[in-house]
Amino acid sequence: MTTHLAHRPRRSCLYMPGANTKAMEKAKTLAADVLLLDLEDSVAPDAKETARAQVAAAVKAGGYGKREVIVRVNALSTPWGGEDIAAAGAAGPDGMLAPKVESGEQVRALDRAMSEAGFAPDATLWVMIETPRAILDIAEIAAAAKGTRLSCFVMGLNDLAKETRARPSAGRAAFHAAMSLAVTAARAEGLTAIDGVYNDIADAEGFRAECEQGLAFGFDGKTLIHPSQIEAANAVFAPAEEEVARARGVIEAFALPENAGKGVIKVDGRMTELLHLEEAKRVVAVSEAIAALGS
Structure with missing residues (x-):
């Protein structure tokens, strides 16, 4: 694997x-x-x-x-x-x-x-x-x-x-x-x-x-x-669907050109920091790894 x-x-x-x-x-x-x-x-x-x-x-x-x-x-x-x-x-x-x-x-x-x-x-x-x-x-x-x-x-x-x-x-x-x-x-x-x-x-x-x-x-x-x-x-122990969706939203928001180089942005009304981006990437990676297992 x-x-x-x-x-x-x-x-x-x-x-x-x-x-x-x-x-x-x-x-x-x-x-x-x-x-x-x-x-x-x-x-x-x-x-x-x-x-x-x-x-x-x-x-x-x-x-x-x-x-x-x-x-x-x-x-x-x-x-x-x-x-x-x-x-x-x-x-x-x-x-x-x-x-x-x-x-x-x-x-x-x-x-x-x-x-x-x-x-x-x-x-x-x-x-x-x-x-x-x-x-x-x-x-x-x-x-x-x-x-x-x-x-x-x-x-x-x-x-x-x-x-x-x-x-x-x-x-x-x-x-x-x-x-x-x-x-x-x-x-x-x-x-x-x-x-x-x-x-x-x-x-x-x-x-x-x-x-x-x-x-x-x-x-x-x-x-x-x-x-x-x-x-x-x-x-x-699998990330919930809403958790994965929120994580993808954080990743997408930080990827926008207007947010380049920013340490804190607002996502869905919440103040979101780079540490949240790191966790969002982990959640998505775990979700994709589970999907690859087919379960």
Whole structure:
């Protein structure tokens, strides 16, 4: 896919258990922007090696079309992490997701491991933000994007809840600070930020409300645990028609000869600055990238 990474749609990022070959085959028909083929949490220790071989075979076989394929590996500190990275690198996915990253040095170590494993130069590194230390050192982790493949933060709020002993609630009040810090750090370094999973598959209304909350916090998309969640995530995290129309209007207004060189102009009665032009261009680029996916 040739879409510029900064505007590549990542509205729906669906976890697929690497031990389940049927699920990975079904993924080829789903409208998810991103498939996260998982070797970590969803795979029992005695199934790790089998899952690794199955994921590598699935990635090599291809057939996922325009979907972004990311392999979630086990941590380098585990018995499986090194071999996971080697197998993923040989298979050639679009990128790799690493769990429980807590420092810039860990990002750099993962980046080196990806290069040694033969990942393509444009393969991206995604990292899970799911521990108290990661939140406290979030700026340092994000800054490690300079000179590495780091592209995306993924919130792991289930793990963060366990580590902090926070009590999950409908409004996620306990995680507001962590969510905001992660988005802010991501934006400071030009990274994508993906919200955590919603655990109650049957609660479609609650899921959509949480997507809307994630959008309000500034997230680019949401991680999903079931295909039934894809449609709502894609709808919520796509720019609305009126938002795209307004953005096009801003771009057109700044392009008029009489507005050349101006830093502030009036568009539809609103004072509009160059920073609004930059955001308008992003909105249009994301909308066009989504249209190119056909969803």
